[in-house]
Amino acid sequence: xxxxxxxxxxxxxxxxxxxxxxxxxxxxxxxxxxxxxxxxxxxxxxxxxxxxxxxxxxxxxxxxxxxxxxxxxxxxxxxxxxxxxxxxxxxxxxxxxxxxxxxxxxxxxxxxxxxxxxxxxxxxxxxxxxxxxxxxxxxxxxxxxxxxxxxxxxxxxxxxxxxxxxxxxxxxxxxxxxxxxxxxxxxxxxxxxxxxxxxxxxxxxxxxxxxxxxxxxxxxxxxxxxxxxxxxxxxxxxxxxxxxxxxxxx
Numbered sequence: 297x298x299x300x301x302x303x304x305x306x307x308x309x310x311x312x313x314x315x316x317x318x319x320x321x322x323x324x325x326x327x328x329x330x331x332x333x334x335x336x337x338x339x340x341x342x343x344x345x346x347x348x349x350x351x352x353x354x355x356x357x358x359x360x361x362x363x364x365x366x367x368x369x370x371x372x373x374x375x376x377x378x379x380x381x382x383x384x385x386x387x388x389x390x391x392x393x394x395x396x397x398x399x400x401x402x403x404x405x406x407x408x409x410x411x412x413x414x415x416x417x418x419x420x421x422x423x424x425x426x427x428x429x430x431x432x433x434x435x436x437x438x439x440x441x442x443x444x445x446x447x448x449x450x451x452x453x454x455x456x457x458x459x460x461x462x463x464x465x466x467x468x469x470x471x472x473x474x475x476x477x478x479x480x481x482x483x484x485x486x487x488x489x490x491x492x493x494x495x496x497x498x499x500x501x502x503x504x505x506x507x508x509x510x511x512x513x514x515x516x517x518x519x520x521x522x523x524x525x526x527x528x529x530x531x532x533x534x535x536x537x538x539x540x541x542x543x544x545x546x
Contacts, residue, residue, distance in 0.1 A: 301396065311510050316535075319477075319478055319481050319482075320390075322392035322393065322396070322481060323392065324385065324391065324392040324395075326394065326488065326493065327392040327395050327484065328378060328381050328382060328385065328392070328395055328489060330375045330383055330400050330484035330485065330487055330493065331381065331395045331396070331398070331484065331489040331491050332374060332378040333374070333487055333488065333493070334399060334484065334487060335399075335402070335413065335418065335422065336372075336377055336411050338394055338406075339371055339372065339412075339413045339414065339415075339418055340371060342412040342413060342414060344412055345412060345414040345416070346410065346412045346414075347411050347412065347414060347416060347417045348409060348411055348417075348461075348465075350420075350457065350458055350461045351373060351411070351416075351417040351418055351420045351421055351424075351458065352416045352417055352463075353368065353417065353419060353420060354373075354416055356366060356420075356457075356458070357454065358419055358420050358423060358453050358454060358455075368415045369415065369418045369442055370415060371415055372415065373419060378419075379380065379421075380419060380422065381395065381422070382508050384423065384426055385426075388426075388430065390426070391429055391433070393433055393477070394426065394429045394430050394433045395426075395429075396477060396481055396484065397429035397432060397433055397472050397477070398422070398425040398426045398428075398429040399425070399427040399480060399484075400429075400476060400480055401425065401428055401462075401466065401470070401526070402421060402422065402425045402428060403503075404466055404469065405421065405425070405465055405466060407504050408465050408467065409465045420458060423458075424458050424459055424462045425462070427459060428459065428462060428463070428470065432470050432472070440445050454535045486528070
């Protein structure tokens with residue numbers, strides 16, 4: 297049994313704690329922390345520095361501002377990656393599922409294009425994956441490459457070309473099934489747990505309990521109706537059996 301973490305809380309007889317993050321509505325900050333970990337270790341344990349020119353910032357800068365070449369020599373820190381994610385999600389008002397879908401696209405791209413996340417390309421690949429995921433996930437009204445909410449220093453023309461290349465390298469496979477989404481969600485939770493990042497637990501208050509009770513009522517009614525229907529069928533069969541039973545004379 298793994299030792300308890302000092303910051304981890306547990307339910308008791310007098311107190312019920314609920315996980316604030318569920319697969320259909322993940323907690324944004326914790327999902328971003330988990331996705332950041334996945335990106336960080338992918339860069340740290342990369343096979344090589346294989347890349348494509350369209351994703352290399354020194355060749356096609358993501359920002360309109362000039363960045364010194366030395367900035368691409370060292371691997372990004374965990375905080376650097378998280379800040380990059382957080383800024384984009386804050387500006388574009390994106391949701392946690394978008395981060396999960398973006399990670400799916402990143403891994404598909406690395407596999408299809410046979411490249412690695414490295415200091416020169418990770419920002420553009422992450423940015424392109426988030427942009428694509430936001431459109432597929434239904435957040436198109438929030439953000440696009442020519443939207444006024446797009447981060448100000450992003451080169452729009454560069455992003456348009458990269459988005460097209462991203463789609464082509466994905467072979468236009470942008471579908472993310474519910475099973476794939478759920479797998480990535482639980483894998484991210486496991487990754488966070490392995491690195492002592494625990495999802496928030498909150499107290500079950502009366503209003504939350506009433507909402508959960510109201511949500512469960514349709515299921516209760518459905519089960520009740522199924523039980524009643526089954527009982528009626530059994531009774532009908534009993535009557536049929538009685539009606540067709542031949543009398544036995546002794």
